[in-house]
Amino acid sequence: MTDIIKSILAINPNAEVTVRADDIKQIEWHNGTTPISEADILAKQAELQEDYEAKEYQRNRASEYPSIAEQLDDLYHNGIDGWKSSIKAIKDKYPKG
Amino acid sequence: MSEIRVDAIKTRAGAVPTANDVGINVTGTVLQVVSVQNDTAVTTSSTSFVSSSVAATITPSSTSSKIFVIAQCALHQTTTTANGSHVAAQIHRGSTAIGFQVEVGTREGSGGNFVDNAGAGNILSVLDSPSTTSATTYTVYVKSLSDVNTCRLNRDSSGSTITLMEIAG
Numbered sequence: 138m139t140d141i142i143k144s145i146l147a148i149n150p151n152a153e154v155t156v157r158a159d160d161i162k163q164i165e166w167h168n169g170t171t172p173i174s175e176a177d178i179l180a181k182q183a184e185l186q187e188d189y190e191a192k193e194y195q196r197n198r199a200s201e202y203p204s205i206a207e208q209l210d211d212l213y214h215n216g217i218d219g220w221k222s223s224i225k226a227i228k229d230k231y232p233k234g
Numbered sequence: 235m236s237e238i239r240v241d242a243i244k245t246r247a248g249a250v251p252t253a254n255d256v257g258i259n260v261t262g263t264v265l266q267v268v269s270v271q272n273d274t275a276v277t278t279s280s281t282s283f284v285s286s287s288v289a290a291t292i293t294p295s296s297t298s299s300k301i302f303v304i305a306q307c308a309l310h311q312t313t314t315t316a317n318g319s320h321v322a323a324q325i326h327r328g329s330t331a332i333g334f335q336v337e338v339g340t341r342e343g344s345g346g347n348f349v350d351n352a353g354a355g356n357i358l359s360v361l362d363s364p365s366t367t368s369a370t371t372y373t374v375y376v377k378s379l380s381d382v383n384t385c386r387l388n389r390d391s392s393g394s395t396i397t398l399m400e401i402a403g
Contacts, residue, residue: 153280159275
């Protein structure tokens with residue numbers, strides 16, 4: 138689950154705030170920061186979590202793409218079509234949601 | 235050569251005597267140790283120090299005693315800035331900062347992305363002279379050095395330890 142403080146900073150990037158034990162009931166606002174309601178924080182948290190989950194395919198692809206050095210080697214030996222084939226196999230394995 | 239043999243030595247009140255009671259110079263020796271582990275997460279973007287749950291209390295036996303404080307802090311930093319950014323931790327006696335702050339950070343981040351820097355294992359230490367025999371609490375405080383950072387102590391399953399040693403003065 139997305140951190141509470143990340144959700145707060147997504148609403149107000151300059152908020153000065155402390156969250157204890159990741160508990161929405163234990164939030165302290167500092168240095169004149171205007172408090173944000175629990176409802177707004179939870180709504181932003183759900184939105185960020187949804188966005189994070191929607192990008193799972195990107196994370197999966199990124200972890201399986203060969204290194205740049207390996208891809209250059211692939212290009213050298215197999216040409217652009219060979220390289221595209223290697224990359225496409227990973228994209229097909231993890232399609233966009 | 236003389237030799238003294240007794241079955242027991244007691245104070246007039248009947249208690250077992252301390253080294254001080256029998257006139258032994260104990261300066262520099264450790265009189266007591268208090269150690270506390272804590273894994274409660276505290277996350278802050280505050281640019282002023284805020285207290286954490288990493289704290290320990292000791293009652294010095296003498297006003298001349300020194301307290302050696304050492305804290306191992308699971309300190310992490312997250313930033314959204316492309317510029318260098320840091321977070322800091324410092325030991326406080328009560329609400330008074332003592333010793334130097336320790337900083338964790340990056341010279342450069344990745345613009346637009348959260349960059350996590352694990353600083354677990356940061357060590358804070360200070361030799362304090364509280365000049366009191368009252369219960370005294372030492373706490374690790376944390377802060378961000380910029381409001382685009384967040385400082386997290388005890389992320390996920392990590393934890394911190396604070397140890398107090400009373401040194402005879």
